Amino acid sequence: MPVERLSVVVTRRLPDAVETRLKELFNVELRDPDTRMTREELADAMRRADVLVPTVTDQIDAAMLAQAGEKLKLIANYGAGVDHIDVASARQRGILVSNTPGVLTDDTADMTMALMLAVTRKIPQGLAQMQAGEWAGWSPMANLGVRIGGKRLGILGMGRIGQAVARRARAFGMQIHYHNRKRLRPEIEEGLEATYWESLDQMVARMDVISVNCPHTPSTFHLLNARRLKLLKPTAVIVNTSRGEVIDENALTRGLRAGEIAGAGLDVFEHGHQINPRLRELANVVLLPHMGSATLEGRVEMGEKVIINIKTFADGHRPPDQVVPSML
Template sequence: MPNQRLSVVVTRRLPDVVETRLKELFDVELRDDDTPMRREEIAEAMRRADVLVPTLTDEIDATLLAQAGSQLKLIANYGAGVDHIDVHSARQRGILVANTPGVVTDDTADMAMALMLAVTRQIPQGLAAMQSDTWRGWSPLAYLGTRIGGKRLGILGMGRIGQAVARRARAFGMQVHYHNRRRLRPEVEDALEATWWESLDQMVARMDVISINCPHTPSTFHLMNARRLKLLKPSAVIINTSRGEVIDENALTRGLRAGEIAGAGLDVFERGHDINPRLRELPNVVLLPHMGSATLEGRIEMGEKVILNIKTFADGHRPPDQVLPGML
């Protein structure tokens, strides 16, 4: 659509610098408050916009796509994950889907390490004692955790983020192991000093820490199911900064309550912000509100990718971060 100022609807508040740039380039409708759009609002936006900019809080399914106007030609997702968008249905309707990959790699990997340390070193317990003024001085047995140096880390999903976690873990002296759909090239394995396991079952049974870094797809739903969680050592810790649906959350909660799993650090949850109340009550769990990618730098870079995808499309070219059904 060269030489045409596109109509763009953004479903959530974005950093000011991103919104300012969008207004300069496009005929854009921005969100006034930082709340998710209702389903009816999204449907209405899709009937009038050339481009929709949703986030992971927006479920863009086949039913919603059927209500889109003929002028809607691009869904420029603000975020890397697209499991909330029916990419197949969009393609059938001639609507392109783009995302923002690679931007939050380091931020998410940092958070995985932060959760790992928080769980193994009892940081939340120490923080709670200080904030409640119940700490009565140092004791040799107080807040005893375990060191991560020398421990075996099993990474489930060795894409950009998994590899970034591996690099950080090596700096902490951890032994890096991984399971992936495809084995990494030998030179990449060597650089990461990583050991590949063809069998996920065999890997998880031998690890001290499991880090979930794979996307949510039909094949990864409940990949860490009740049977596989029971393979974990009682001293093992599981970290998830990827997608909550990869873990059977009820089975994880039972394992943690029973002492079959030592601890968990979770930034994502199976039912979004509807957290299992039993999970909240457990002392060996650290829960965060999906803040793995929450850095100002990362959010701005995500916005820049969205703008580049829209601008490239407006110039009559394929968006650089177009998502194809075969990629999922």
């Protein structure tokens, strides 16, 4: 007698190869067209599924979990960050949560360096000049940026991505500094030639570039608040490819407008896709639409992790990428 397949609901469109493999293994409902589910649609999906495959655009809070059906046993998140899921409430209801760590490390670190260079070398201004047909030819003093070689980089959050950023920045000749919840092991620190700062205040006051690479948790919300942003050198640049909530966006905007911060490269924002309009107007800011992890290879690898987590769960074992509240 054939084993009944798990019922899986996917909330957004995924790469074709991933969707096809999900179809082969499970009873899958795919999302078409690729629009964000309303709360009502999401609640309905959670009532009829054994497994939900959400993304960062799906807010799964305690109220949403209270509407979940008895069938729902696994939330196999398509993404590494799980700050949009109330993991503790899910656990209380007997629902496991998994994620897709590790596969986006290099893509995000690459984009961090790209933003760093875009801000310091004024790449968007050069592009705008060329596209508008305003370039009158080379001039010694035109479009002057600053070099990143020899500058001090302060990494906020030295996990997988933070370390990948450090390796790249070392190749550019930057001096690596970091603040982390826990200090790295000596051999890792030595390999990265990284200087540890227990005091975040002391670190940010001395850096030329700050790279935000920590997750959003209650303890990191507005970690770079108005007071801390005031400590930055007026020549300093901030790059954020992690989570927008780590920075007080209004305070950052004020600092940039006042010339108290030299520039910012942002791929994520405090209020999702609703960006402070004053931030959009600033010439010393490079804004990207949350594309730090946007490579085809990365998206497929994320899907493969989701499939492994669901398949392992279906076979009666703990998903390899299970997330528990103590990890957050």
